[in-house]
Amino acid sequence: MIQTLIGLNFQLTSQQEVALKKIAEFLTSSKRMFGLFGYAGTGKSTIVNLVAEQLVSAGKRVVFTAPTNKAVGVLRRMAAEKKVQGVDLMTIHQLLGLAPVKQGQQRILKQVSSSLLYMYDIIFLDECSMVTEELWNIIEERINNALLLGSNRQLIVMGDPAQLPPVNEEINERKSQSFNVPDKTILTEVVRQGTGSPLLEFVTACRIAVKSKKVFEPFSKFNPDKKNGAFLVKEQTLLKYALKKFSTKFNRDPDCFRLLCYTNERVAYWNQKIRAKIYGKDAPKFVIGERLISKAPVIAPDGKTIILATSTEVEVVEFVEDRYSGYKAWNVKVKTEAGELRQIYILHEDDVRKFKRDNNRLLRNAKRNPSLWKAWYEHCDTFADMRNCWAITVHNSQGSTFIEVGIDSKDIRRKVATKLLYLARINPDRKAEYLKEYRDSVRACNQLFYVGASRARNRVFINT
Numbered sequence: 001m002i003q004t005l006i007g008l009n010f011q012l013t014s015q016q017e018v019a020l021k022k023i024a025e026f027l028t029s030s031k032r033m034f035g036l037f038g039y040a041g042t043g044k045s046t047i048v049n050l051v052a053e054q055l056v057s058a059g060k061r062v063v064f065t066a067p068t069n070k071a072v073g074v075l076r077r078m079a080a081e082k083k084v085q086g087v088d089l090m091t092i093h094q095l096l097g098l099a100p101v102k103q104g105q106q107r108i109l110k111q112v113s114s115s116l117l118y119m120y121d122i123i124f125l126d127e128c129s130m131v132t133e134e135l136w137n138i139i140e141e142r143i144n145n146a147l148l149l150g151s152n153r154q155l156i157v158m159g160d161p162a163q164l165p166p167v168n169e170e171i172n173e174r175k176s177q178s179f180n181v182p183d184k185t186i187l188t189e190v191v192r193q194g195t196g197s198p199l200l201e202f203v204t205a206c207r208i209a210v211k212s213k214k215v216f217e218p219f220s221k222f223n224p225d226k227k228n229g230a231f232l233v234k235e236q237t238l239l240k241y242a243l244k245k246f247s248t249k250f251n252r253d254p255d256c257f258r259l260l261c262y263t264n265e266r267v268a269y270w271n272q273k274i275r276a277k278i279y280g281k282d283a284p285k286f287v288i289g290e291r292l293i294s295k296a297p298v299i300a301p302d303g304k305t306i307i308l309a310t311s312t313e314v315e316v317v318e319f320v321e322d323r324y325s326g327y328k329a330w331n332v333k334v335k336t337e338a339g340e341l342r343q344i345y346i347l348h349e350d351d352v353r354k355f356k357r358d359n360n361r362l363l364r365n366a367k368r369n370p371s372l373w374k375a376w377y378e379h380c381d382t383f384a385d386m387r388n389c390w391a392i393t394v395h396n397s398q399g400s401t402f403i404e405v406g407i408d409s410k411d412i413r414r415k416v417a418t419k420l421l422y423l424a425r426i427n428p429d430r431k432a433e434y435l436k437e438y439r440d441s442v443r444a445c446n447q448l449f450y451v452g453a454s455r456a457r458n459r460v461f462i463n464t
Contacts, residue, residue: 012043012046013043013189013191015042015187015188015189016043016046016047016187016191018185019036019047019185019187020047020050020051022034022183022185023047023051023156023185024051026154026156026183027051027055027122027154030152031154031183032143032144032153032155033140033143033154033155033156033157033181033183034154034155034156034157034181034183034184035128035156035157035158035159035178035179035181035183035184035185036048036156036157036158036184036185037158037159037160037161037179037184037185037186037187038160038186038187038188039161039162039187039188039190039204039207040160040190040200040203040204040207040450040454041190041191041197041200041203041204042187042188042189042190042191043191044158044187045078045082048124048126048156048158049078049079049082051156052064052079052084052087052122052124053082053084055121055122056084056085056086056087060121060122061119061120061121061122062087062088062120062121062122062123062124063088063089063090063095063119063120063122063123063124064076064079064087064088064089064124064126065089065090065091065092065094065123065125065126066092066125066126066127066399067091067092067093067127067130067131067135067399068091068127068130068309068311068399069091069309069312069337069338070311070313070399070400071126071127071399071400072089072090072091073337073400074126074399074400074401075089075126076089077401088120090116092125092131092135092139093135093309094116095115095116095117095120095123096115096116096117096139096142097111097112097115097116098110098111098112098135098138099112099113099304099305099306100297100306101303101304102303102374102377102378102381107297108134109134109135109138110304112304112305112306115142117153120153121152121153121154122153122154122155122156123143123154123155123156124155124156124158125139125155125156125157125158125178126158126159127158127159127163127398127399128157128158128159128176128178128179129159129160129161129163129164129165129166129175129176129178129179129398130163130166130176130398130399131157131166131176131177131178132166132176133174133176133177136176136177136178137177139155139178157178157181159176159178159179160454161175161179161186162207162210162450163398163447163450163451164394164395164398164444164447164448164451190204196223197228198221198222198223198228198229198230199222199228199229199453199458199459199460201221202218202219202221202229202230202453202460203450203453203454205219206446206449206450206453206454207450207454209446209449209450210446210447210450211443212442212446213439213442214442215413215416215442215445215446216445216446216449218230218232218407218409218449218462218464219232222459227458227459228458228459229459229460230453230459230460230461230462231459231460231461231462232462232464233461233462233463233464234463234464235410235463235464238259238406238461238463239270239273241406241461242257242270242390242406243277243278245257245404246274246278246390247278250291250390251289251291253403254291254313254389255400255402255403256402256403256404257402257403257404257405257406258389258390258391258392258400258402258405258406258455259390259391259405259406259407259408260391260392260393260394260397260406260407260452260455261391261392261393261394261408261411261412262393262394262408262411262414262415262448263393263411263414264393266391266408266411267387267391267393268387270390270391270408271387271388271389271390271391274388274390274391275388275390285319285330285349286319286330286332287316288316288318288319289315289316290315290316290388291314291315291388291389291390292313292314292316292334292386292387292388293311293312293313293314293386293387293388293389293392293396294308294309294310294311294312294314294384294385294386295310295385295387296385297309297310298312298342298344298384298385299381303378303381307342307343307344307384308334308336308342308344308384311392311396312336313336313337313389314334314335314336314337314342314386315334315335316332316333316334317333317334317335317341318332318333319331319332319333321348322345324345324382324383325345325382325383327347327348327351327354327355327382327383328347328348328350328351329345329346329347329348329351329383330345330346330347330348331345332344332345332346332384332386344384344386345382345383346383346384346386347382347383355382355383358379359376359379359380362375362376362379363376391408394412394448394451394452397451397452397455398451400455401455401456401457402455402456402457403456403457403458403459404456404457404458404459404460404461405452405453405455405456405460405461406460406461406462406463407449407453407460407461407462407463408463409449409462409463409464410463412445412448412449412452413445415444415445415448416438416441416442416445417441418438420435420437420438420441421434421435421438424438
């Protein structure tokens with residue numbers, strides 16, 4: 001296996017050759033986990049495809065996984081472009097038979113279907129920066145469980161150490177524990193699209209800024225034909241260009257363009273403006289063919305089955321006014337990117353006040369009697385929370401790839417807690433603490449720029 005991999009007739013950098021050799025050595029060892037880490041454009045995908053192709057040829061059962069369906073879709077496209085065959089693709093949750101289930105006052109991962117882990121020899125897990133501590137603990141336990149049938153399986157985790165931490169752990173700014181695997185290799189030399197890619201130069205500058213103490217300053221840099229690069233534009237220019245893309249290409253190719261923001265507030269602002277321009281200010285609640293994204297998991301009445309996972313994009317097929325769980329509702333039939341039809345219920349705007357009133361009552365009851373928390377959580381999960389997705393948060397975009405993106409830099413800069421500098425000046429005793437928090441906010445801001453820019457394949461537009 002080692003000789004086959006490192007003897008391939010393929011132009012690799014010295015870093016990639018070292019990484020390939022380490023992976024080959026890992027695959028012939030008794031070790032269970034290996035990390036292939038690297039920044040955008042360093043060639044992780046090239047190596048993964050080379051290895052997967054050789055493994056399949058050697059008769060190994062291989063599966064590509066990622067934490068989200070969107071990230072799995074990127075893996076599927078990547079495999080198709082490289083003509084890699086014989087590899088299965090699914091989310092890591094599907095592989096392990098897991099789903100988030102409410103327990104008490106929180107949602108935890110539980111076994112809801114049979115694990116498919118026994119079917120594979122080699123598991124690739126991409127976008128590991130999105131793996132939470134809870135999920136990683138389960139993955140480690142399953143991979144290291146010697147009692148499982150075919151227990152000689154191995155896991156290769158892939159990810160970018162400069163990406164954002166798992167969204168529900170962002171408060172503590174904790175990097176995913178998956179980066180802590182003892183056997184690993186890290187790629188730092190940028191090679192994607194060659195050294196003549198202005199976009200990649202911009203993305204690399206964003207990434208370098210992640211370790212800087214200064215807020216990243218976007219800049220324009222592009223090819224003479226303007227087909228590749230980064231462009232600083234006025235907000236109205238960005239909106240005009242976005243409308244052109246969304247009006248002419250979005251329905252056929254949803255990955256043609258996206259607007260990326262830091263806050264949900266700004267996402268709502270952009271989506272409201274775009275919807276009014278495309279469908280008209282007096283458009284109905286839903287439009288056939290309209291694309292929506294789930295803000296949270298859509299749960300079936302049994303409280304366990306996930307109808308739609310968080311950040312799942314769907315297309316509206318049918319909708320009708322109805323009643324559901326005692327409220328006026330919209331009965332909406334949607335189609336997933338995999339072509340599967342799902343029926344969901346969305347709270348009707350006429351009953352929003354009633355729902356909130358009931359929700360507040362249940363919350364008050366739960367605070368007085370802890371045994372009633374379940375009733376409140378179940379009430380919160382009654383209806384699907386669906387939004388438009390012309391604009392999405394940078395966190396929601398992680399794991400996705402778009403041909404072009406627009407970045408709301410004004411919104412991203414709101415991540416920088418400048419007030420901490422003032423607090424540091426007037427509170428000498430806590431100066432070090434406040435300055436550290438400020439630097440952390442700068443790093444988080446620069447990470448948002450990096451993740452947003454690295455979603456684009458060709459061009460990125462940044463509002464000024």
